[in-house]
Amino acid sequence: MIGCHCLPPWGAVFCQQGAIHCSGQVGPEELLPGQKAEDPWGLGSWDEAGDWDPSGLLQSAYIPVPRQRCPPGKAGLDEVMAAAVLTSLSTSPLILGPSSVPFGPAESCCDPWKEALAGPSGSYSSSSNSGDWGWDPPSDQSSPSTPSPPLPPEAAHFLFGDPVLRKRKNSVKVMFKCLWKSCGEVLSTSSRIQKHISTMHLGRRAELDQSDGEEDFYYTELDINVDSLTDGLSSLTPMSPTSSVPPAFPSLDLAVPAPSETTAVPTILSPVVPTTLCHVHSDHAYQGCLTPGHPVGTGHKGPQLSQPTVLKPFVPAIPSGLKPTTGIRKPRGEAKKCRKVYGMENRDMWCTACRWKKACQRFLD
DNA sequence: CTACGCCGGTA
């Protein structure tokens, strides 16, 4: 992985993760000027850096903004920036763990940001963030202009490092975070979050308990282990049986703002769908590459895929890794060929090229 | 493994 500025919007989240991680080792002196001065959330309680447990959301209060973006000479973390940071953090808590794994507590604190970016981050990129995932970078992430709604007291306590909670090691705090787009509400109990989703997003009447379980798809459980650092991923990955949301990165734009009642399940897969569709589409180019003069309809597979708008050029599913031995040989065309269309029995209907075992000229690829 | 697409060669 590379520098933050090169990353797509969601890459910025990762960068923050790196920063988050490092904040564990960063002393107060590392904080940007103004960070303490503003301290709009009473973060000034940072005074026990040594005692600081670098895992968990507690660190969210101390995300050092990358210096490249916010040089010390500048104003620092003003309210807007802090809100933005908190927003992006609150929408992507599950990736906290992995990124912190490769870096041990003994990591140098000289330049945490660089360390996080350029350090032994081979594992950083490959193991922790599923870099292969090809969905669109959620556009929301790039513009964290919508701060999260005010957090409930319990969440605030947790997030901002209630001293009492911080002392409690080996404790796992479970929070429930709304995954609804631009919401990110964090509540302490599943019933609360369900009620929140039901009433706020699904438009159900609060008094009518008509929950059909759909709410489950819209929140995720933050199983935050305050204790273990190396546990990062594993402590976050296991989802409660009640929560159907996969341990996907919540920074994803779920892109299902108005889910239909009919298919609730696919919605949880929606982050993957675009990619899948893309590959599927390109892998089965059968429908897509027919020549206009397509003759008989024998093999016609009915209406073509209505080109979904989500399909974009993307990474073309080039059959890479083909053996370079035979030089330039086109991968086998997937279009209909005369043999396929007419069959061996109607060989006389084939184009001459096909008859001669040459490249079919009727159904060009 | 077979079926297939088709390159390269031959008649």
Next chain:
DNA sequence: TACCGGCGTAG
């Protein structure tokens, strides 16, 4: 022009 050996690939 007509055909086919044989290679590489997909299933």
